[in-house]
Amino acid sequence: MFAGLLIAAVTGLPGASNIAVKSQALGYWALYMLIILVASLLFIVAMLSVALARRRRELTSSLDKLRPTSNAVDPWIEAGRRASIPDSEDQASKAKRFSYTSGESARPKPPASTPGSSSSPEPRPFLPTADFSGNRPIALITGGARRVGRATCIEMAKSGCDIVFTYNQSSEDAQTLLAELRNIGVTCVSHQVDLLNIDQVDLFGSFVADSLPRLDVLIHNASVYTPTPFHDLTADESIQQMIVNALSPLILTARFAPLLRRSPMNGGGAIVAMLDIHALGRPRKDFIAYSMSKAALAEMVYSAARELAPNVRVNGVAPGVVNWPETGNDSTSTQQARYLKRVPLERAGTPEDAAAAVRWLALEATYTTGQILRIDGGRWIT
Numbered sequence: 469m470f471a472g473l474l475i476a477a478v479t480g481l482p483g484a485s486n487i488a489v490k491s492q493a494l495g496y497w498a499l500y501m502l503i504i505l506v507a508s509l510l511f512i513v514a515m516l517s518v519a520l521a522r523r524r525r526e527l528t529s530s531l532d533k534l535r536p537t538s539n540a541v542d543p544w545i546e547a548g549r550r551a552s553i554p555d556s557e558d559q560a561s562k563a564k565r566f567s568y569t570s571g572e573s574a575r576p577k578p579p580a581s582t583p584g585s586s587s588s589p590e591p592r593p594f595l596p597t598a599d600f601s602g603n604r605p606i607a608l609i610t611g612g613a614r615r616v617g618r619a620t621c622i623e624m625a626k627s628g629c630d631i632v633f634t635y636n637q638s639s640e641d642a643q644t645l646l647a648e649l650r651n652i653g654v655t656c657v658s659h660q661v662d663l664l665n666i667d668q669v670d671l672f673g674s675f676v677a678d679s680l681p682r683l684d685v686l687i688h689n690a691s692v693y694t695p696t697p698f699h700d701l702t703a704d705e706s707i708q709q710m711i712v713n714a715l716s717p718l719i720l721t722a723r724f725a726p727l728l729r730r731s732p733m734n735g736g737g738a739i740v741a742m743l744d745i746h747a748l749g750r751p752r753k754d755f756i757a758y759s760m761s762k763a764a765l766a767e768m769v770y771s772a773a774r775e776l777a778p779n780v781r782v783n784g785v786a787p788g789v790v791n792w793p794e795t796g797n798d799s800t801s802t803q804q805a806r807y808l809k810r811v812p813l814e815r816a817g818t819p820e821d822a823a824a825a826v827r828w829l830a831l832e833a834t835y836t837t838g839q840i841l842r843i844d845g846g847r848w849i850t
Contacts, residue, residue: 598632598657605629605733606683607830608676610663610720611690613638613645615791616742619819620687621656623827625649629685631656632676636663636690663690663716664708673723683727685830688717688741688765696757706757713761717741718768729779735834736779740826741769743786745844766840773838781837783829788844790817812846 607624611617612633635642642658649656728737747762773782
């Protein structure tokens with residue numbers, strides 16, 4: 469408006485006609501520039517819109533490629549799945565599929581090539597004469613016939629528990645242990661189980677779970693301890709140590725979990741796994757397969773402690789030397805002396821030392837779960 473008034477005022481002056489023409493030309497020029505500016509802005513906005521739309525389509529296409537199809541498995545969902553523990557009814561149905569004749573299972577043996585199978589005989593009928601109808605807690609110890617397992621059976625019996633223990637080849641030792649336990653005054657029974665035979669372990673766990681009136685303490689003591697130097701490491705030997713030392717305890721834990729959850733014992737049911745300080749960050753040369761298997765068992769302690777809480781406590785005992793190996797380099801006096809130089813208490817432990825720790829965790833440590841107790845004379849700190 470101001471520009472128009474200015475032009476009109478100018479045109480009223482002498483010589484204004486030329487000025488008016490010039491002013492009119494100037495107005496047209498300004499109009500053209502405004503049109504060009506607006507058009508440029510509209511063009512830029514249009515180009516930006518096209519670019520944004522193209523980018524949106526590219527991102528959508530990329531996300532579609534990342535999304536799993538209907539048949540694909542979401543790794544996060546799959547990782548979060550947990551194996552379910554069969555309930556007692558499922559176990560009862562499974563146990564009924566097997567019949568026993570003349571002390572041996574009528575079930576055909578698995579083929580020799582089946583992983584985890586062995587040529588050991590199938591398990592015999594369980595608990596043929598034992599009467600566990602009393603009110604004493606029942607403790608089941610694997611590998612209980614000799615060494616630390618034997619000391620643990622005696623310690624638990626002296627603490628008032630009835631005893632069930634397994635053995636593999638030590639049948640004579642098992643018989644003498646039964647006599648010793650009965651002299652203490654507890655009910656006891658042994659059962660031959662080959663922990664390398666996964667089918668036998670599964671059947672044993674199912675059968676016992678349906679046969680015992682209760683189970684209060686489960687002690688994973690049985691293990692295999694053999695060197696596996698890298699220069700002659702074999703898959704078979706490594707797998708055997710993993711099965712005996714880690715997988716079989718896991719299966720038995722799952723099978724006995726329903727009984728342990730129902731334990732009326734103070735603090736609830738208890739599981740104690742026998743570990744090794746040298747599989748917890750102090751590895752020994754030439755024992756890599758053994759260390760890996762025991763490390764897996766330690767992880768089972770932590771995981772099962774969460775899975776079975778609050779009704780079942782799960783802990784571990786990690787000895788140093790509590791019983792010298794009967795064969796191998798460590799059986800020589802020279803090697804033993806070298807080892808003891810790194811033990812602050814200056815002596816080897818005993819099976820009774822380890823058994824006392826197991827008893828404490830199983831019966832007295834009612835507010836302890838997911839822990840590993842080192843019994844090593846101080847070896848860990850040197």
